[in-house]
Amino acid sequence: MENNNSHSQNSHSYGIYILVWLALVVLTTVTVTVAGLDLKTLTVTVALVIASIKSYLVITIFMHLRSEGKTFKVFVMVALLFLLVSFILLFADYSFQ
Amino acid sequence: MSTQEHAATHTHRDDYGARMGMWLFLFTELILFGGMFLVYSVYRFTNQSEFHLAATELNTIIGTFNTAILLTSSLTMALSITAIQKNNKSLSVFFQLLTILLGLFFMMNKYFEWSAKINHGLFPGSDELLTKSSGEILFFGLYYVMTGLHGLHVLVGMILIAVMAGFTSRGIITHDNYVKLENTGLYWHLVDIIWIFLFPLFYLIT
Numbered sequence: 001m002e003n004n005n006s007h008s009q010n011s012h013s014y015g016i017y018i019l020v021w022l023a024l025v026v027l028t029t030v031t032v033t034v035a036g037l038d039l040k041t042l043t044v045t046v047a048l049v050i051a052s053i054k055s056y057l058v059i060t061i062f063m064h065l066r067s068e069g070k071t072f073k074v075f076v077m078v079a080l081l082f083l084l085v086s087f088i089l090l091f092a093d094y095s096f097q
Numbered sequence: 098m099s100t101q102e103h104a105a106t107h108t109h110r111d112d113y114g115a116r117m118g119m120w121l122f123l124f125t126e127l128i129l130f131g132g133m134f135l136v137y138s139v140y141r142f143t144n145q146s147e148f149h150l151a152a153t154e155l156n157t158i159i160g161t162f163n164t165a166i167l168l169t170s171s172l173t174m175a176l177s178i179t180a181i182q183k184n185n186k187s188l189s190v191f192f193q194l195l196t197i198l199l200g201l202f203f204m205m206n207k208y209f210e211w212s213a214k215i216n217h218g219l220f221p222g223s224d225e226l227l228t229k230s231s232g233e234i235l236f237f238g239l240y241y242v243m244t245g246l247h248g249l250h251v252l253v254g255m256i257l258i259a260v261m262a263g264f265t266s267r268g269i270i271t272h273d274n275y276v277k278l279e280n281t282g283l284y285w286h287l288v289d290i291i292w293i294f295l296f297p298l299f300y301l302i303t
Contacts, residue, residue: 014179021172028164032157035301047297055290062175062286064279069113072120079124083131090135094142 020061027054112276119280123287126250130291133243137298140235147232152302154219155240156210160300163206164292167251170199171289174258174282184272186265193262193278196285200255207248211241240299247295250288257281 031050035043060066065076141148177192218225221238261281264270270278 014176017172017175017179021168024168024171025165028161028168031297031301032161035157035297043301044297047301048294051293051297054293058171058286058290058293062171062289063283068116072117075117075120075124079127083127086131086135087138090139091142094139 016061020057023057024054110274112279115276115280116283119283123283126287130243130246133239133246134294134298137239137243140232140239141298144230144232144235147230148236149302151229151233151236152299154214154217155300156213157300159206159210160296163203164296166199166203166206167289167292170196170203171286173199174285178275178279178282181265181270181272181275181278186268186271189270189278190262190265193258193265197255197258197262200251200258203251204248204255207244243295244299247288247291250291254281254285254288257284 027050031047034046034050037043039046059076065072173192173195177189177196180186180189180192214220219237220226221241226234226237258281261270261278264277
């Protein structure tokens with residue numbers, strides 16, 4: 001029983017998950033609708049922004065990152081930053097060819 | 098003395114470490130798919146009009162439907178963890194089985210989608226595809242590899258959840274020991290996130 005502090009403590013109620021799911025469905029509808037309009041180069045930007053918002057919701061609420069310790073949050077930030085840097089370096093190279 | 102008693106009656110458990118291990122594994126998955134997204138972004142950048150043309154072959158309705166299915170399966174997975182936290186074993190198993198069923202629907206749609214493409218002669222190395230421009234060939238190559246690898250992950254996730262449902266009903270996963278179910282959930286949600294990006298990048302290029 002002394003071990004309790006290292007046991008799982010990520011608890012949420014049913015309600016918040018249903019709210020997040022509703023938000024995800026609404027955002028999907030928005031992406032599909034926006035893609036239907038002819039926004040040219042803006043289409044991919046809007047799609048990526050909405051996908052990022054959806055991922056943020058899934059990571060913080062569904063994957064419980066919000067209630068995890070600081071170490072987890074730092075780890076995730078570093079992993080995402082690594083990916084972002086890879087994209088920036090790659091496109092820095094391609095744009096100047 | 099109490100620690101001795103404790104060690105004798107309890108096996109060591111570290112849920113925090115288990116979850117951290119799972120997150121570290123998920124980062125390797127992020128790099129695996131991230132690499133593919135890098136390849137995709139460069140080829141899309143250099144073959145913009147061909148990618149637009151090739152994407153018109155994809156069925157946006159099936160894609161949207163599959164997105165909704167996968168988002169809902171993420172919901173049922175999260176709910177199954179809340180149910181076990183509230184010590185509601187049968188509800189947790191029900192939500193886990195529902196998640197597997199939704200995964201199955203997703204895979205069925207994928208099957209019909211791929212079959213339709215293959216029947217139209219659109220598969221890597223087909224005579225039909227080889228008559229098209231190199232940009233379109235690249236698009237379909239990426240489409241099959243990325244959605245294929247994602248589909249494989251959905252399949253693995255379904256098997257894992259089935260094992261967890263067995264564990265839950267046999268009382269191995271309980272209201273105070275459910276980190277296995279939590280980690281399976283983390284994997285399932287990652288697969289969902291990858292689809293969240295695959296969907297607009299393949300189906301919504303107008």
